[in-house]
Amino acid sequence: MEHRSKFYISRRTKLLIVFFGVVVVSYSLTRIMNGSASIPTEFQEAREQGAIIAQNIVSLSNDSSKILKRISELDKEKRYIEAVAEAKKMLEKSAAVRNEAVKLAAELEKMTKALDSIKGGKAKNAALESITNWVALMNRLVDYSASLSRLSEVLQARFENRPTDQQVGVLIEQVNAEIRSINNFNEQARQAIRRMDFLVR
Known part of the structure; x- marks a missing residue:
């Protein structure tokens, strides 16, 4: 029987070496493509505060949904x-x-x-995406506030028995649509931030 060299490497070991080699190369390429991604402290601190504030906005706007439902019920009952x-x-x-x-x-x-x-290009793109989504959230807030103001005016007109062309139900749906958009843009911003964090780990 032919003796195996003491330097013999089993097929399984060879496969493991190849596997780990691929992992190392892939990791290295990722780091190169990301340009050794890193985030400055100024950005980190601002995005942490921004995330907290954006969540406050989401919570406040979500609370409005409950009040809107109550307003809809009162309007139908003519309890202006x-x-x-x-x-x-x-x-x-x-x-x-x-x-x-x-x-x-x-x-x-x-x-x-x-x-x-x-x-790091990918990290920067993710950061930019988070900013873009939070800016979009703020734009929706403008429409949210405008719809609320119109709703209040229409309800006041009904209370004073003044004619109005706008329907309460339509305005309530508009406000709810803005609330959904606010939630969606915040979630997209949070996803972008999580992706950025993953890229700089």
């Missing part, structure tokens, strides 16, 4: 005094949302200024 009171609550929440939007804008400005300092 109570509907107007609920609409005022909505406007108070809208004011709180606007205050949060101002804070978010400040953090987005910091993130934008620090964007060029991010190393």
Whole structure:
């Protein structure tokens, strides 16, 4: 029987070596493509604060959905005094949302200024995507506030028995649509941030 060399490597071991070699090469190529991705402290701090503020906006707008449902019920029952009171609550929440939007804008400005300092093309693209989605969220807030104001005006007109061409149900659906958009843009921004974090690990 032919003796095997003491340097004999089994087929399984060879496969493992090849496998780990592929993993190492793939990892190295990824690091090269990402340009040794890194995120500056200024961006990290701003995006952390931005994420908190954006979530506050989402929570406040989601709370509005419950009030909208109540307003819809009151409108159908022609209980306009109570509907107007609920609409005022909505406007108070809208004011709180606007205050949060101002804070978010400040953090987005910091993130934008620090964007060029991010190393790694893919990480930078993910960071830019997060900023873009939060900016889109803020744009939806403008329509959200406008729809709430119109809703309040229509309810007040009904209470005062003044004619109006706008339907409460239509306005409520418009506000709900804006709330859904706000949620979606925030989630897309969060996904982009998670992708950026993965790229710089």
